[in-house]
Amino acid sequence: MTSLDMPTMASSLSFPILPFGSVCGKRSCFATPQSILVDKFRRVVLEVKSSETRECTAMFNCNSRRDFLGLALGVSGLFIHSLEANGAGLPLEEKPKLCDETCEKELENVPMVTTESGLQYKDIKVGQGPSPPVGFQVAANYVAMVPSGQIFDSSLEKGQPYIFRVGSGQVIQGLDEGILSMKIGGKRRLYIPGSLAFPKGLNSAPGRPRVAPSSPVIFDVSLEYIPGLEVDEE
Incomplete structure (x- = not known):
C-alpha cells in the first residue's frame, strides 16, 4: 500500500x-x-x-x-x-389452497364424520367411481396445515400430485385412512389427531411452521386418479 x-x-x-x-x-x-x-x-x-x-x-x-x-x-x-x-411489514405471499374462502364458509355447515381411530373429516366434494384398494397407487393433491391454518407442506406448490401406495405406510396413518374411503375427484378435509400424525414431529423450514411431536394436523386432500382403476369403471 x-x-x-x-x-x-x-x-x-x-x-x-x-x-x-x-x-x-x-x-x-x-x-x-x-x-x-x-x-x-x-x-x-x-x-x-x-x-x-x-x-x-x-x-x-x-x-x-x-x-x-x-x-x-x-x-x-x-x-x-x-x-x-x-x-x-409487507404482506405475505398468498399460497395456493384446495379450499378457498367460499369453501371455508360452506364447510361450517358440513357434518363432521369421526372414525373409530379418532380421525375426523368433512367432505368438501364427494367424488365418483371407485375408492382405492389397499396397496394401489393413488395420485393426490394435498395442503398440510397446523391447527392455526399455517401451511407446512403442499403438493400444489410443487406443481404435481403426490403418488404413493395407499394403506401401505408410505404416509402418515391419518392420511392413509382418510384417502381409503374417498372416491376419484373427491375433496376432503382431514382433522388428524396427534396419534395418527407425526410421532417425531417436523422441523420448521424457512417460512414454515414447526410441527410438534404427536400434535394434531389438518390435511385438505383431493383424490385425482387411481392408475389402472378409473378407466375400468367408466
Whole structure:
C-alpha cells in the first residue's frame, strides 16, 4: 500500500474520523462530514453558522450548529428506521389452497364424520367411481396445515400430485385412512389427531411452521386418479 492510499481510505469512510463535539483547544471542532446524509444538510448548517442569533425555526430551538446537525441526523435516522419497519411489514405471499374462502364458509355447515381411530373429516366434494384398494397407487393433491391454518407442506406448490401406495405406510396413518374411503375427484378435509400424525414431529423450514411431536394436523386432500382403476369403471 502506497502513502497515497491512506488518505483515500480515510476519505471513503461514511463517518468523520473525529466525533462531533470533540475538543480542539478552547473550542469545539468538527471533522469535515463525508457521508451523503451530512452533505445534504451542509447548506442548512452554513446558514445557521452565518446567523447572529443562531436560532432555528420556531419548531426547533437550537443553540448551536452542533445541536442542529445532531438533530438533523437523529431525524434522518428515525426516517430510515421507519422505512425498514415498513419493509418488514409487507404482506405475505398468498399460497395456493384446495379450499378457498367460499369453501371455508360452506364447510361450517358440513357434518363432521369421526372414525373409530379418532380421525375426523368433512367432505368438501364427494367424488365418483371407485375408492382405492389397499396397496394401489393413488395420485393426490394435498395442503398440510397446523391447527392455526399455517401451511407446512403442499403438493400444489410443487406443481404435481403426490403418488404413493395407499394403506401401505408410505404416509402418515391419518392420511392413509382418510384417502381409503374417498372416491376419484373427491375433496376432503382431514382433522388428524396427534396419534395418527407425526410421532417425531417436523422441523420448521424457512417460512414454515414447526410441527410438534404427536400434535394434531389438518390435511385438505383431493383424490385425482387411481392408475389402472378409473378407466375400468367408466
